[in-house]
Amino acid sequence: MRVLFLVQGEGRGHLTQALSLAQILKTAGHDVIGALVGVTAERGVPAFFSEKFTAPITPLFSPGLVYNAGNNSLEPFKTTVQAIRSMRPFWQSLQQVRDTIETQRPDVVVNFYEMLGGLTYALFRPSVPMICIAHQYFAFHSNFQRPKGQWFYRQAFKINTRLTCFGAQELLALSFDKQADEPSQRVRVVPPLLRQELTDLKPTDGDFLLAYVTQPGLRSELMKAHLQHPTVRMDGFHSGVTAPDQVIDDTLTYHAIDGKRFLEFMARCKAVITTAGFESVCEAAYLGKPALMIPQPNHFEQACNAIDGQRAGVGVAASHFDLEQLLKAIPNYDSTVSERFRAWHAQGYFLFLAALNRAIMPKSKPSGGFFWTRMRHILRS
Incomplete structure (x- = not known):
């Protein structure tokens, strides 16, 4: 064919x-x-x-x-x-x-x-x-x-x-x-159609939150959340970083956008904070990582994705960078969601x-x- x-x-x-x-x-x-x-x-x-x-x-x-x-x-x-x-x-x-x-x-x-x-x-x-x-x-x-x-x-x-x-x-x-x-x-x-680089990864249980923030507004919200929860370790990927790693303090590090490294970090993190793009939420679900889904403003499709993702149990929908909401959701995350997701993907x-x-x-x-x-x-x- x-x-x-x-x-x-x-x-x-x-x-x-x-x-x-x-x-x-x-x-x-x-x-x-x-x-x-x-x-x-x-x-x-x-x-x-x-x-x-x-x-x-x-x-x-x-x-x-x-x-x-x-x-x-x-x-x-x-x-x-x-x-x-x-x-x-x-x-x-x-x-x-x-x-x-x-x-x-x-x-x-x-x-x-x-x-x-x-x-x-x-x-x-x-x-x-x-x-x-x-x-x-x-x-x-x-x-x-x-x-x-x-x-x-x-x-x-x-x-x-x-x-x-x-x-x-x-x-x-x-x-x-x-x-x-x-x-x-x-x-x-x-x-979902997921890249082989993702399906080859072996997820582990990490002690940090992973954030993918391309919006200027989300970057400022990430820093605000970090100041409110200074003991919570976070790694953030965003386009404003030119060096591979930019250490802010003991619990916050920024990284330059790199698709391969982001997936490797996702496999090792505790949970993911991202916009409500379908692809990134599916990647988190495949690896068994709960997601905080924050739709871009006026982006109807992402607003729908966040609601649907919450229905499917892959994460929680939020209108802003609500770290409290994610921290409360992590202990209640159902690990069988990822098992069902992987079976569906297969x-x-x-x-x-x-x-x-x-x-x-x-x-x-x-x-x-x-x-x-x-x-x-x-x-x-």
Whole structure:
């Protein structure tokens, strides 16, 4: 089977999932022939992906999210304005996606939440089948957990998610735990895609808390929490550190961002403090580390992840750096949560291969009005 990837380059989650699926496909004897990665002028293809992905990589312009420079909160209005201003290069990228698919003729296209994929299939209707993979597709499931209110952010999230998956044969919704499929929404629930570097680790019981803080606001909250609990040992990874290790005092050390080292620290820590990104919370769950999940401001998806993660028992949701809440939760953490999570993750190999095989089976193509029919249903659900 020849497989072509389309990958959203925002953050590391979708890129990491693409690397993980590539490992599965290689083990099964299939061929990943390349990856089209959505980038911006400010954000190229990250080194961790380009160094480990063995097939050709083609960067394509795709509008990115806009965050507030002060507190790192998501700015939906500015994101929309930027996308409108970028229509010309975006249209060129859509044409390039279409041309690549029709020229290389893969057996199936796998789209990791890249809008270029959904709109290419909506507007040009390539003949090659596509499946879409992301945690975000769980938004179309009846058990989807979401915060109360936030109507505007919820609709913006749903519209963006729909735009990534027009024309897909199936939506593979990555989930913390096993859930029933919802065929009426084309949703099949599958385990998380985790990198092999994580699954090879042997977790131990440490005596320190591990924090991953990229937001300026969270960094100041970490220091405040440290001053309130000076005897609690904490190690924090954040982008403002240039040296590998920056010792603040006997119980607080900062580290430069390093994906491999962060995983090694996670395997040895007592608990994890992070934003509510799906990937990092899953990594903590696999290693049996409870997580304090702090969604980025205005980030509806992360707010949902925090609620869903708390439902699944992998951690506790918080609106801010609430060290007291985490310290109270650690003694009550259920270790069987990690055991169930690992068992669920182990089913992924077969479920993903089965989905790819279903995709290449002869099926009728969506009708010509598929794009607009789905658009009319976006705000109804």
